[in-house]
Amino acid sequence: MIVTEYELRANWHKNKETLIILPPGSVITPSARDFIRSKGIDVQIEGNGLQDLHKTTFSSAAQSLSRGYQPKPTEESKSHQGTQAQTTATNMTTGTNALARTKTIVSTTPMAAPPTPAGVKPEHMTHLRAGELVTKTHPVIAYRGQLDLFQGDLVEAQCYFQQAGEETLIQHLEEISALCRQLMVSEVKQEPFQWSTLLGLSPEELRERSHHPKKYFGIDHTPLSYTHGPIVARLHRLRAKSREVELYANRAFTDEKGECSRTDLIQALNRLSSAFYILACEVRSRMTQEGQNQAKKETQRESQQDSLKEAPVKRVAVGISNRHIHLSKTDLEALFGASYTLTVQKELSQPGQFAAEETVSLIGPKGRLEKVRVLGPVRKNTQVEISVTDCFKLGVKPVIRDSGQHEGTPGLKIEGPAGTVELTSGVIVASRHIHLHPEDAREWCLKDGDRICVKVESPRPITYEDVLIRVSDQYQKELHLDLDEANAALIEATSQGILLGV
Incomplete structure (x- = not known):
């Protein structure tokens, strides 16, 4: 089995156990070893007693012998093995009694797949950062994947807007894409994320305008409708995706007590949702104005035609x-x-x-x-x-x-x-x-x-x-x-x- 820091930390905080019992063939990631050392936790492999944490793969003696050449036992070796077996049995009995008194925090179900050789990264794991292996289901890895997917959606939307002749929207999405790339860099390097404006608006202005579209764009908060057209629908789809990325970020950086370690990322993603709503409102406002202007022109044209019908023809x-x-x-x-x-x-x-x-x-x-x-x-x-x-x-x-x-x-x-x-x-x-x-x-x-x-x-x-x-x-x-x-x-x-x- 794979032992990661995330799993250890999550279980250790529940009971503060000082002994972890692992099945043979277990792999302890580097960050998990650091956590074990920092907390003074002892590690025991079933059948082998306490282990040296400088190793990353632990196997039982029987598994180690089965992989190599086994010489025929002599009478002396048989006698020695008998004595060793008796000693091992006694130790295992003692260990069993100790296990009965100590609640383990790691499952002892053996892996179906063979153990990964020492020094080789398992395929189901990835680097959270340099020298820190985690499973690919780790919340931070999941957040990064969603952020990558979101950037792909942005590029796809830009291609769509290009066909629709929406050059201004293409430039706005380019600015948003640059912000997303910086979000990724700041998280990976564990650096603070700093930004001042998006679409020419500060975080406070983004929030204000998204909450009061009637004041700034002349339209009310209304449910999304097919009458708003495909451009608005695509912007709302990007908005929904940005909110999904924000949810993944909350899962990755908020602990069980509700404390968030990356409020800077969460705030930026939240305002990103506001930015998409503002863009959708701007498009709706523009379309409404264009519709009113067209209706006015039609009315004027009809009026002119009526007046021409009534007035004598000038030839x-x-x-x-x-x-x-x-x-x-x-x-x-x-x-x-x-x-x-x-x-x-x-x-x-x-x-x-x-x-x-x-x-x-x-x-x-x-x-x-x-x-x-x-x-x-x-x-x-x-x-x-x-x-x-x-x-x-x-x-x-x-x-x-x-x-x-x-x-x-x-x-x-x-x-x-x-x-x-x-x-x-x-x-x-x-x-x-x-x-x-x-x-x-x-x-x-x-x-x-x-x-x-x-x-x-x-x-x-x-x-x-x-x-x-x-x-x-x-x-x-x-x-x-x-x-x-x-x-x-x-x-x-x-x-x-x-x-x-x-």
Whole structure:
């Protein structure tokens, strides 16, 4: 049998016996030998009398002889053995009477398995600490196993939270894992466990918040429910496991009198349970808020839809703006000659605007565009309006701008029949916009500079956002889109835009 310090100490405190009787083949662990010496306890192996505590394995004489060579007995040895047998019988009788008067504290049931050789650690035992063997059922060993299992649960939960996109929870569990590792180190090295905060909260703050979730998270103490979702359920599972580890710690470090030798570990494990409850409350609070926000948005959307149904539909014609250029007076003369004036090809939808017969070539780092139409009349500054596709072909950066806003825009080379112009800025992808007369703007409760959404009715309907409102007494009602935007919606000549949320 294996004799451990834990078993000796537990039994010795009951009766304070001074004699322990063990069966042959018993193994006494090093820590058990130290305890026996410190208490002045005598050890007797059945049939062999008192033993030398410097040994770790004790066997009867008969067992020792049976394992070696036995010579044939001579007459002299037979006579000696007879005398020895008689003496042994007398001693055993005396020992039996002594055992009758002394209550043993260790079971004398012999082991079924053969004894372990001296100096070899039995498989069913492990080191509690260096030089201290205990059975694997020792309470401290059981506590360590539960702490290991708990850390595995933490890693598994982190993998789950990663799939759920809960990066903040992953970081919180990483902090908790580090605390658990330090708990293990402090216990094994028998060092005090010191910590100041967890999740940014002191031990007192953890306890306070876990006890008053309504105050800190806006939710009540409620039983766990499937309606809380899988994230909260996983956090409560970790909380239950941390409490189980705390129970194992109490068994390991609390004696029969209720005195605990490692209150530092117990306190940390207790606050760990509070931390998981706080995390679960935070998730529930966030989910509740998100649900309320979503419900509010749905209500607003339904209200807007109802108002749109009630209000008259605001429709606008769609005009497609192909690539073109507006020239300044100076650049017009540089490209076409001194005192040159544009020739009107056709009037445009906007009053006073026309497409000229003149065209130019646009040259960029990667290519060129031929026969780009000039629009009149001339302007203060030259402005090139092209699509994103055109920008890619020319090799210039596509920059979206309202008309006239040239800051931060690229330039290119303009080639005309009489010369070229190196434009340093003014190449834009024009913002989608609606031209309105002041009377139309007042009727629709819009003003210059507003931005709205417009849904275009076409074989491929599209809703355009961030549509600029431009108001002038020189305008008439029309939505302008560039060629890329129009092609994306398969806009036809009869297509119209419907203003939304106005």
